[in-house]
Amino acid sequence: MCINLPPEVNSAGLVMQFEDGVKEYKWLDYTTPRIMLLLATMFTISQVFHSVLKRFGIPIFISQIFAGILLSRPALQVIKMANKIITPEHVQLIGSMGNIGIALFIFQSGVKMDLSMVAKVGRKALYIGILSVISPLVALIPTFMVPTELGRLAQSSAIVADFLSYATVLLLTVSQVASSSPAQALRTLGYVVFFIFIVMVVVRPAMLLIVRMTPEGKEVSQTGLYVVILILLLFLSFARKFYSELTVAGLYIVGLAVPRGPPLGSALVNKFDCLVSGFFLPIFVTTSAMRIHDLRPQSFNIFIVQNILTVAWIVLVKFGTCSLLLLYWKMHKNDAMALALIMNAKGIVEMAFYTFASDGRYVPPNMFRFMLGIIIVMGSIVPIFVRKLYDPSRKYAGYQIKKLVDCKPESELQIVCCIYIPSNISSAINLLSISCPRNECPTVVNALHLIKLSDQATSIFVSHQKKKKNFSAYSYSENVIVSFKKFGGLRWGAVSINTFTAISPLDLMHDDICTLALDKLASLVILPFHRTWYIDGSLESDDQSVRNLNLRILEKAPCSVGILIDHGNLKRPVTHMDSSADSFSKVALLFLGGNDDREALTLAKRMGRDDKVRLTVVHFIAASDDGDVDWETILDSEVLRDIKKSECMRYEKHVVENGGDTVEIVHSMVNQYDLIIVGRRHNLECPQTSCLDQWSEFPELGVLGDLLASKDFGNKCSVLVLQQQRLV
Numbered sequence: 001m002c003i004n005l006p007p008e009v010n011s012a013g014l015v016m017q018f019e020d021g022v023k024e025y026k027w028l029d030y031t032t033p034r035i036m037l038l039l040a041t042m043f044t045i046s047q048v049f050h051s052v053l054k055r056f057g058i059p060i061f062i063s064q065i066f067a068g069i070l071l072s073r074p075a076l077q078v079i080k081m082a083n084k085i086i087t088p089e090h091v092q093l094i095g096s097m098g099n100i101g102i103a104l105f106i107f108q109s110g111v112k113m114d115l116s117m118v119a120k121v122g123r124k125a126l127y128i129g130i131l132s133v134i135s136p137l138v139a140l141i142p143t144f145m146v147p148t149e150l151g152r153l154a155q156s157s158a159i160v161a162d163f164l165s166y167a168t169v170l171l172l173t174v175s176q177v178a179s180s181s182p183a184q185a186l187r188t189l190g191y192v193v194f195f196i197f198i199v200m201v202v203v204r205p206a207m208l209l210i211v212r213m214t215p216e217g218k219e220v221s222q223t224g225l226y227v228v229i230l231i232l233l234l235f236l237s238f239a240r241k242f243y244s245e246l247t248v249a250g251l252y253i254v255g256l257a258v259p260r261g262p263p264l265g266s267a268l269v270n271k272f273d274c275l276v277s278g279f280f281l282p283i284f285v286t287t288s289a290m291r292i293h294d295l296r297p298q299s300f301n302i303f304i305v306q307n308i309l310t311v312a313w314i315v316l317v318k319f320g321t322c323s324l325l326l327l328y329w330k331m332h333k334n335d336a337m338a339l340a341l342i343m344n345a346k347g348i349v350e351m352a353f354y355t356f357a358s359d360g361r362y363v364p365p366n367m368f369r370f371m372l373g374i375i376i377v378m379g380s381i382v383p384i385f386v387r388k389l390y391d392p393s394r395k396y397a398g399y400q401i402k403k404l405v406d407c408k409p410e411s412e413l414q415i416v417c418c419i420y421i422p423s424n425i426s427s428a429i430n431l432l433s434i435s436c437p438r439n440e441c442p443t444v445v446n447a448l449h450l451i452k453l454s455d456q457a458t459s460i461f462v463s464h465q466k467k468k469k470n471f472s473a474y475s476y477s478e479n480v481i482v483s484f485k486k487f488g489g490l491r492w493g494a495v496s497i498n499t500f501t502a503i504s505p506l507d508l509m510h511d512d513i514c515t516l517a518l519d520k521l522a523s524l525v526i527l528p529f530h531r532t533w534y535i536d537g538s539l540e541s542d543d544q545s546v547r548n549l550n551l552r553i554l555e556k557a558p559c560s561v562g563i564l565i566d567h568g569n570l571k572r573p574v575t576h577m578d579s580s581a582d583s584f585s586k587v588a589l590l591f592l593g594g595n596d597d598r599e600a601l602t603l604a605k606r607m608g609r610d611d612k613v614r615l616t617v618v619h620f621i622a623a624s625d626d627g628d629v630d631w632e633t634i635l636d637s638e639v640l641r642d643i644k645k646s647e648c649m650r651y652e653k654h655v656v657e658n659g660g661d662t663v664e665i666v667h668s669m670v671n672q673y674d675l676i677i678v679g680r681r682h683n684l685e686c687p688q689t690s691c692l693d694q695w696s697e698f699p700e701l702g703v704l705g706d707l708l709a710s711k712d713f714g715n716k717c718s719v720l721v722l723q724q725q726r727l728v
């Protein structure tokens with residue numbers, strides 16, 4: 001390969017190439033524009049592939065491989081563009097960028113790994129993880145004679161499998177060297193031991209010192225982050241200089257040395273995550289696929305047949321071992337097959353091993369092409385089959401009816417109360433305080449603090465009734481635990497408090513909430529609205545990820561769901577001894593009819609039994625109502641009967657012509673109440689709300705809920721939107 005020295009890095013611009021009088025100037029002869037063009041081409045091709053393949057559930061990882069194949073030298077030679085888009089010199093440069101990506105990815109995997117989780121995983125996860133690594137190795141024994149060259153369980157099993165895989169790589173490397181030179185094997189083993197020793201006595205203490213120097217509750221300084229990155233680069237150079245084959249495992253070991261969680265571990269993950277997963281790692285995958293040397297189809301000779309049979313045998317043994325073990329544990333057959341498929345999936349790590357093996361000349365080009373084909377096949381079919389086999393919402397549906405309207409007035413009420421941010425704590429407690437918890441009809445509050453997973457490899461769900469105070473999740477949720485325990489103490493005998501912490505990805509948080517509601521036989525899940533406001537009414541935050549989470553819960557929850565929009569005016573009754581007017585909470589329920597409105601009315605009735613709550617039920621009736629009676633009308637009349645006769649609860653009836661009349665009445669009453677309760681009534685049309693859905697901004701709140709949350713109403717009262725249980 002010929003390289004021009006000194007290298008031409010920055011061009012004078014594309015326009016210069018078309019100016020008169022400028023000769024022998026070629027824009028793409030310079031390194032920077034050539035690399036920029038190549039990167040743009042790589043990402044464009046992968047996104048084009050992904051726009052098609054994502055419809056079938058195939059991950060973008062496969063699209064990036066296809067982009068690399070199209071940009072490989074054999075593919076460009078077909079269209080006679082081999083040296084016009086990319087040259088061998090630029091392949092080396094962009095390949096180095098990809099190597100940085102995989103190095104940071106492996107380091108980041110070590111940072112996210114919690115070694116204590118290996119010892120804490122359940123029996124099922126431990127056995128599945130061990131068998132998924134051991135069974136393929138055992139299955140390979142007969143082939144040596146051939147002359148040829150679902151969730152938390154899956155995550156926990158993968159922890160064990162990954163840990164054993166890296167250990168296996170070290171052992172196989174040492175054994176490979178030992179087969180040719182025992183003395184060299186001893187030196188290799190010495191390098192490994194010395195490397196681990198340096199990490200334990202130098203790297204780990206240095207990182208702990210950075211943590212100790214960081215004030216409690218503060219973020220680690222940028223200097224501390226740069227020191228860690230410098231240590232990473234030094235050890236990368238150290239490992240490559242003495243034994244390049246151990247670089248992958250060395251990076252993982254250095255990552256394990258980083259103290260998990262804040263301030264250092266989470267800061268490193270947040271620092272690298274977007275850059276690695278969004279930029280460097282796609283470059284590595286694409287450049288790895290560009291290493292392919294031949295795209296011509298080959299006949300099914302003995303070499304191809306033997307490799308296909310070997311891979312099929314290994315996959316079959318691994319799939320059979322995992323699925324049979326899960327079926328023995330009485331897991332549903334579809335779930336067992338899905339998890340077994342997940343344990344057979346091939347991804348970034350396997351791609352890295354095959355690429356390093358090809359670069360080190362441990363495998364010939366035709367074998368690398370075969371391995372690349374296996375990754376494409378397994379990476380494509382596994383997600384498709386898993387989607388077909390596993391439906392996570394199945395466990396929420398059809399177990400039993402858990403609606404508020406079906407609960408007896410004196411029965412215990414189980415509530416799951418979700419906390420996203422600190423301000424949600426007071427909002428939830430204030431709402432629970434006016435929900436009339438009494439000794440005769442007690443309330444069990446399951447407070448769930450939800451934390452986005454960022455600095456560890458697997459999700460965690462913690463019950464603080466069972467864990468010691470020094471458990472790491474306690475520090476994250478201490479404010480939640482203390483606040484709810486204090487509330488329970490003030491309502492001793494009427495309220496029982498259970499506190500939990502769930503650390504998981506945003507895409508999986510709904511599973512934590514729905515599973516807890518299912519386990520506790522909850523009748524109601526209370527969710528904070530995704531918007532919060534300052535005291536003066538101006539918008540404080542608008543978290544779309546929380547909104548998406550709320551939408552998923554509304555769709556999948558095994559019980560009724562309430563979304564609380566708190567504007568800070570919801571008062572908590574001080575004591576029942578105080579009879580002053582200021583201690584009263586004024587609550588209104590807007591009733592149009594239907595399942596959701598009856599569910600909302602049931603909760604409002606429970607609040608109305610509290611002598612510190614003044615409840616008003618506002619019934620909107622369409623002027624066009626001809627008096628016909630159907631089953632829904634009968635049910636509505638039944639739940640309203642005791643309200644009309646009650647002396648402590650007020651009933652108002654309004655006959656309206658259209659949605660405009662309803663808006664006018666609602667607008668006149670928002671200043672009179674602390675809390676307004678409405679039913680969601682999703683996709684239900686009626687004369688009382690005609691034309692209002694055209695202006696709806698948040699469909700999850702329903703027409704009236706969206707109306708009350710709008711700026712036109714000046715954020716003057718808090719709102720609770722109820723949806724009755726859907727999945728039965």
